[in-house]
Amino acid sequence: MNLSKEQIEHIANLARLDLTEEELKKYGEQLSAVLGYVDQLGEVETKRIEPTAQVTGLENVFRKDEVEEWSREEIEEALEDAPEREDRFIKVKRVLE
């Protein structure tokens, strides 16, 4: 399994990762090696096997959809983590040109 440079660039774009030329080359080789290794999964007969979604068998776990008020202090702490803000708002780059 060898990934081409175009494929690696495509994956990096999907993953929203800006990678250097060197990284593209390195990850290309390493991902190809890992994928080559996991290809052995193809040997396993799984025609009648259901995929695992979860392991504990829990069903329909509900809770009330309620707003929990945060204190002013908590709100401030959460906003403090934003790289750019204005008052109570987090600044985002222009979405529409």
Add this chain to the structure above:
Amino acid sequence: MQLNQLTIKEAQEKLEKGEITSVELTHACLDRIKEIDDRVKACLTVCEKEALAEAEQADARRAKGEKGALLGIPYLAKDNILTRGLKTTAASKILENYIAPFDATIIKRLREAGAVLLGKTNLDEFAHGASTENSAFGPTHNPWDFSRVPGGSSGGSGAAVAADMCLFALGTDTGGSIRCPAAFCGITGLKPSYGRGSRFGLISMTSSTDVPGPLTKTVEDAAIVLAAIAGADKYDATTVDEEVNPTDLEAMGGLKKIKIGLPKEYFIPGTDPEVAKALEEAIEEFKKLGAEFEEVSLPHTKYGIPVYYIITPSEISSNLARFDGIKYGYSAADGDDGRSFSLIDIYKKSRGQGFGPEAKRRIMLGTYALSAGYYDAYYLQAQKVRTIIKKEMDEALEKVDLLLTPTSPHPAFKLGAQAADPLKMYLEDIFVTGASLAGLPAMSIPCGFAHPEDGGEALPVGMQLISKRFDEALLFRIGYNYQKATDWHKKKPNL
């Protein structure tokens, strides 16, 4: 004996009798951290002032007559567990200055129990690794031999407990991340059943296998910590409201007639001969205690790693999508030429610059496995093989009470020895992925020493015990009886 060397159980008795205070105990741990952590590098953050304040509160609570197994007991938490007001970095540049506005449920429960948080421990970035070398802030060193890794990803927690910087530490285990460092550092490490403890406030890695658990000096202590952190949580719909284990392990009885399964696929030629010998001796010890052994077979064991390294990167690529340089964490600055970046540039640059190599590798691998045209061949097939692995382990556990295996095929390896080859590092997880994929509880306890093949002093060896879902109690019973009969868990590194 120094106070920081005490087990939880011992410290609790002394606190109760009024022989020591939590403030004294906390000072002893902080002093130990100051004394040796510039060499071990287990801690990323130490909160001395806050810890001493918490210790004073615990002493005040005790003075008012309150009792509690963890009241006044100092601990460290892996730095992918959110702590309000104290940095949580996941050992990543992208979260270098992140301070959570709330506590993880397990931290909250420990606060209520009166445990004293000393600080946060090092890990592989976002818990991706088996050596703690993937930390953006440098590796942790194994207290038994500073030139070696402590295991990972909870390597800081493992090293801190082994070096007596705390009475216990919290870790997370997704595919061996508590058990591996426990084995390499010569301590007890419990990965509880999936759903036993709340994941709310853990930095998500692989949501379908992530579990928080304790790294401790004894099995008895692991039972005490699990009792405090376990239980249903309305903020984590996958938690289960199952009876939590008893903590009176003495009352659980001996090992007569307990049937232990040895999965033949876990006793393989590639295992270090001295590790194999330590396991054989442990088996003999169990026989003396009355346990019976039976060989079992788990033929799909060899697919554990390929399944794990599809499911894990897939869930990682999804979970780490939240790091976008907007809401919190590292954000790439505009270009030097004064040109303003577009939104997508900010995403790509923040992530490209903020994530380390292993996180990027896993994001890429997962993105590929989930992408159009490849989903069926990789992700879906992996989840089907996972079903087979789970069924096989469940069926084996119908025939025997529990499974016994080595935790790792060899003792701790040298720093840098495997860093260049990611696939080789993934193969480190060979004995630990099964229980994670199946959601079974598993515990590593020390069972001897082995001389590493590349020379040097003898290093700790761990054995892994795996039991039925939500039957941590049986692990404790087995481990407790073993630790009563042996003293491997009492060996300390010579620092």
